[in-house]
Every structure is written in structure tokens, then in C-alpha cells.
Amino acid sequence: MEKMLYxxxxxxxxxxxxxxxxxxxxxxxxxxxxxxNVFGNIEIAHYLTGKEEIGMLNxxxxxxxMYGAKPVREKMLPYGKQxxxxxxxxxxxxxxxxxFLSSGPEIPKFEEALARExxxxxxxxxSSGTAALHAAxxxxxxxxxxxxxxxxxxxxxxxxxxxxxxxxxxxxxxxxLTFNIDSQEVYKKITPNTKALIIxxxxxxxxxYNELYDMASNxxxxxxxxxxxxxxxxxxxxxxxxxxxxxxxxxxxxKHITTGEGGAVVTDREDFYHQLLMFRNxxxxxxEQMLEQQNSPKWYxxxxxxGYNYRITDIQAALGTSQLKRLxxxxxxxxxxxxxxxxxxxxxxxxxxxxxxxxxxxxxxxxPLRWKxxxxxxxxxxxxxxxxxxxxxxxxxxIPVYLHPYYQSLGYQRGICPNAEAVxxxxxTIPLFPLMTDRDLQxxxxxxxxxxxxxxx
Numbered sequence: 213m214e215k216m217l218y219x220x221x222x223x224x225x226x227x228x229x230x231x232x233x234x235x236x237x238x239x240x241x242x243x244x245x246x247x248x249n250v251f252g253n254i255e256i257a258h259y260l261t262g263k264e265e266i267g268m269l270n271x272x273x274x275x276x277x278m279y280g281a282k283p284v285r286e287k288m289l290p291y292g293k294q295x296x297x298x299x300x301x302x303x304x305x306x307x308x309x310x311x312f313l314s315s316g317p318e319i320p321k322f323e324e325a326l327a328r329e330x331x332x333x334x335x336x337x338x339s340s341g342t343a344a345l346h347a348a349x350x351x352x353x354x355x356x357x358x359x360x361x362x363x364x365x366x367x368x369x370x371x372x373x374x375x376x377x378x379x380x381x382x383x384x385x386x387x388x389l390t391f392n393i394d395s396q397e398v399y400k401k402i403t404p405n406t407k408a409l410i411i412x413x414x415x416x417x418x419x420x421y422n423e424l425y426d427m428a429s430n431x432x433x434x435x436x437x438x439x440x441x442x443x444x445x446x447x448x449x450x451x452x453x454x455x456x457x458x459x460x461x462x463x464x465x466x467k468h469i470t471t472g473e474g475g476a477v478v479t480d481r482e483d484f485y486h487q488l489l490m491f492r493n494x495x496x497x498x499x500e501q502m503l504e505q506q507n508s509p510k511w512y513x514x515x516x517x518x519g520y521n522y523r524i525t526d527i528q529a530a531l532g533t534s535q536l537k538r539l540x541x542x543x544x545x546x547x548x549x550x551x552x553x554x555x556x557x558x559x560x561x562x563x564x565x566x567x568x569x570x571x572x573x574x575x576x577x578x579x580p581l582r583w584k585x586x587x588x589x590x591x592x593x594x595x596x597x598x599x600x601x602x603x604x605x606x607x608x609x610x611i612p613v614y615l616h617p618y619y620q621s622l623g624y625q626r627g628i629c630p631n632a633e634a635v636x637x638x639x640x641t642i643p644l645f646p647l648m649t650d651r652d653l654q655x656x657x658x659x660x661x662x663x664x665x666x667x668x669x
Contacts, residue, residue: 274662278601284659289652290605291643292466292578295542296531303534307526314525322529323476325536326461329443330453330478334485337529338492341440341462341475343522345373348458348477349408351487352434354379358407362438363393364612364632366412370438371613379407383614385629389567391415391580394631395423402427408434411456413442415566415609416546417574421447421455436460440475441577443468444543448571453478463528466645468542468575469535471528495519545646546576549653553579553642556657560664562587578609579644581660582635588667595663596640602659607641 277283307318319337326335338344354360358379362370363386371381384397391414398409409428411419421437428435439445439452440462453459458481461467463474477488490497495517497503503514557563564582568574583595599606612632614624626633642656 273666276598276601276663276666277603278598284602284604284662285655286603288603288605289643289648289655290645291607291641293645293647294465294470295538295645295647296470296535297538300531300534303530304527307530310526312526314523314527316526318526318529318533319524322524322533322536325533326476327453327478329451329536329539330459330461331451332453332459332478333480334482335476335478336485336488336492337524337532338475338477338522339524340473340522341460341464342369342373343492343520344460344462344475344477345369345410345436345438346376346520347488347491347522348436348460349373349377349379349410350491351458351477351484352408352436354407357405359403359405360408360410361398361401361406362410363412363414364614364629365391365414365610365635366438366613367440367610368613368616370410370412370440371619374410380405381613382406383612383624383629383632385631386414386635388631388635390417390569391566391635392417392419392569393424395420395427397629398424399427402431402433406431406433408436410436410438412438413440413445413452415574415578415580416441416445416576417566417568418442418445418447418452418455418572420569425455434458440464440467442575444539444575446573453480457481458484463532463535467577468546469532469539471524471532471535474524474528474532490516491519492522493519494521542646543575545648546644547574549644549648550574550576550579552653553581553644553657557581557660560661562668563660563664576644578641580609580639580641582638583640584638587669589669590667592638592640595667598663598666599640599642599659602662604656604659605643608636608639609641610636612636 275281307313323335323337327333338347354374354377356378359382360374360379361382361384364383365386374381382401384393384401386392387394393411409424411424413419425435435456437452437456437459439459442452443461445452447455458477458479461476463469463471465472479485486502494515496513496515496519498513503512505512505514554565557565562584564584566580583592585592588595596606612629613619614628615626642660
């Protein structure tokens, strides 16, 4: 009886609080008075006994769209989406009308703006975040026989770049609360062959950089920050480029700013900067101070190592420069949405969201929601399908890299990072992007509550 009363009260609380959540008349915050009255008035349940009580519980268990009921919204809401405005379009069109579509003035302009944002001396733009990671590994000296430690809970590119350079990825487990790499687990993985760390900021939250950088310095390791999720974040009052030897960004359309496809590496080290510039352009340089043949003619250039064509275009760079001017606006809205999500879900047993470490400010690229399997009567995959049926565009971030078939073929085994595997089996990413309206967010909360109530044990 007590358990049923608890479930009833909790259900009423969840549904009421989700409705209050986005009410403009109360400035988009929960009313503490209403919370106290609803959750404090235990006597409301005393009026419900026997069949009446059971009937009320059944009323709260709303039928799901996956079983034929009407979905929460008519049109699918994506989990992420770019925000391109008329100014962005105008800047791109201006480049299309100019003399340079590639290798022109828009690229250094974009790089200078990126360096300012990151708090570094240099920035080198690339054709993708993956290309940027590959270039960073090259500059770090990763080669055959090198080991590089990284997180398993990330997109495959964070690890693939190590393989591209001839190195071996070594996976260190995550903190199950922040979903970021655990510094103590990193320490356990360091060997005489370790060359570098690739540190992933999962969902936009900075990793524990003070501990990791000190550890790397003590062992002579290069630190590469995979900030594909975290441009605009703050770590102990420092911007993203200020905590490691190199930091990479990604400008895919679902990221904070976009160039269509694109990426960048920022650094304070001049030696890395020159290597990165050459690596993206076939290993070629025209810099007179770097040429092996002295007193060469003006047209002369040299290919000094095997590089790649990882160049970004002026078209992309112009879009990036324009987008970067609104980064603060984009991140502010992401943070607002995340706060509202946190408030909506914090009183729902069985749901957990990413815990924020002290002295960091996430830029919230993603909102991963953990559905703890012991609380629900179905699998995470069924919950995923149920949310999709409500027209909520959920996603999953990420399958631990070493569980992919290719990595299994390299000899990696299940079980090497148990925290990452446990978190992966329960995560679902719900929509979060700056163009989301208050109504969009309310739809997501309503769908989560609806599915939660239906499958809660």
C-alpha cells in the first residue's frame, strides 16, 4: 500500500512539475511553493483506496505511440541541428562571388578568430574534426610502437586517429557520474611506450585537466584535448585551448558552430603549428626559413614529409567566422535548456543525468540521460524506440570504441572498461540545440515522463 501511494504521489509530482517547467508566467522555473504543496500533501493519497487507487494509477499510465496511441508531437524533433541565419548566408555568398574559394584570405581570418576564442597563439583549420585529430597525433610524434591513452566513451575518430598514425589506442575507464575519463584509470595505463593522451570532453563537460596535465608532464607525454563537444566551455576560468598542448574542435552541423564539415587544432607551441600547417597540405611548405634548399626562387616549394590534403575552403571558413560571433548566444541557450532538463528529471528515480564537476562550465553539446535498467520493465532499446515513436529524435552516444567489430578484430575484449560499458547500456541522448523552442523542450519532457511512467517497475 505504501509503495503504491508513493508511486501515485510521485507520478502526480512528475506530471505537474513537467507542466510547470516551461511556464513563462513563473519565469521558466519551478515554483518551490507548488513543489512543497504537491509533494508535501501526503493526505491527498488518503482519499484513494482499493479500486479507486488502482484506477488512478492506470489513468496515469498513458498509452504509448509505439502501441498505437497519439504521439506527443506530430513532427520529429531532431536530437541536434545547425542554426544558420541570413548573415551566415550572406558571408558565404560573398565568398562565392570573390576571387578565392579555397586557400584564400577567409581561412587565416577564421583561424585568428578561433585562436582568440580558445585563448591560444595559433589555430590551424582542417577539413574535419577527424583530420584535425590525425594532424594532432602526427605533430605529437605518434608513430608505430606508440601508445596513446584515450576514453572508450567517444566517437571512433578519437581513437582511429591513433591508428592512422601507426600507434596503439589504450582505453582508460570513465567516471560513471561525469562520463569523462577517470584520471586514476589513466595513471594505471601509462607505460614506457605511452606517447600522448587524447582527453575527451564528453557532451561538453571539461575533463579533470589539472590532474591529467600534471600526470602527463611528469611522464613526458603530449596532451591532446578532444574538444569536439566543448568549444565555449570553461575549466577553472580557462578557455578550451589553455589546458593542453593541443586542442581540437569539430564543426559538424550538430556541433556548437558549423562550417558544414570542418575542424581545427589550436596550440601555443610554434613547432606544432608549423607541422600542422604542412600536414594539412601534403607535407609541403613555401616558408623560406623552413626550406632545405636555400636561396631558392620565389616559386619554389618542398614536400618534406608525407602529408594529406586536409585543407578547409574559404566557403567553409567564412561560415565559421560568422557562426563564431554567435557562439556565446548558442552556448547560453544550450545551458538554459540543460538546466530545465535537470530540474525536470532530478526527482525521477531511475533517471540520471551527467553530473557536473566543480569549477567547470559545460557547453552542453549533448544531453545524455541514463535509464537505470533495474528501475524499468524493458530494455534501454525498447525505451529508445518508444521515445522515437513519440517523435522525439533520440540518439545514442556512444558505443564504447573497442566494442566495434573492427576493434574486436584487433584483439580488444569486452570488459576492459566496465564503467563505460555499464553507462553505454543505459544511455539515451535526448534533443538539445539552440533553435529548440520552449514548446519543443516541453514535448521532450512530456515524452520522457510518458515513457518513464509506462515502463517504471
